[in-house]
Amino acid sequence: MCSKNPLCTAGYVLMAVGAINWGLVAALNFNLVEALLGTWPMVVKIVYILVGLSGVAGLVCMAKCAGKCGCAGGSCGCGTK
Secondary structure (H helix, E strand, O other), rough: OOOHHHOOOHHHHHHHHHHHHHHHHHHOOOHHHHHHHHHOOOHHHHHHHHHHHHHHHHHHHHHHHHHOOEEOOEEEEOOOO
16 A cells, blocks of 8 residues: 555555445345445445445555656555655
């Protein structure tokens, strides 16, 4: 992670939730988000929106990180001074 900012951490957690959910959907045809929050369709929609926004923010962060640190070989030293 490029930052120790709590908002960034929450974004990475949401990205992980999205990745795990899509992996479960693909492998087991099981949607974890809907299984946990299915009785609240508006909350499910909000979770999906937040996961999507987190993904976009994560891509922006990675692009900025790569530009600043000159990441090479999949390793980035962002956040280290």
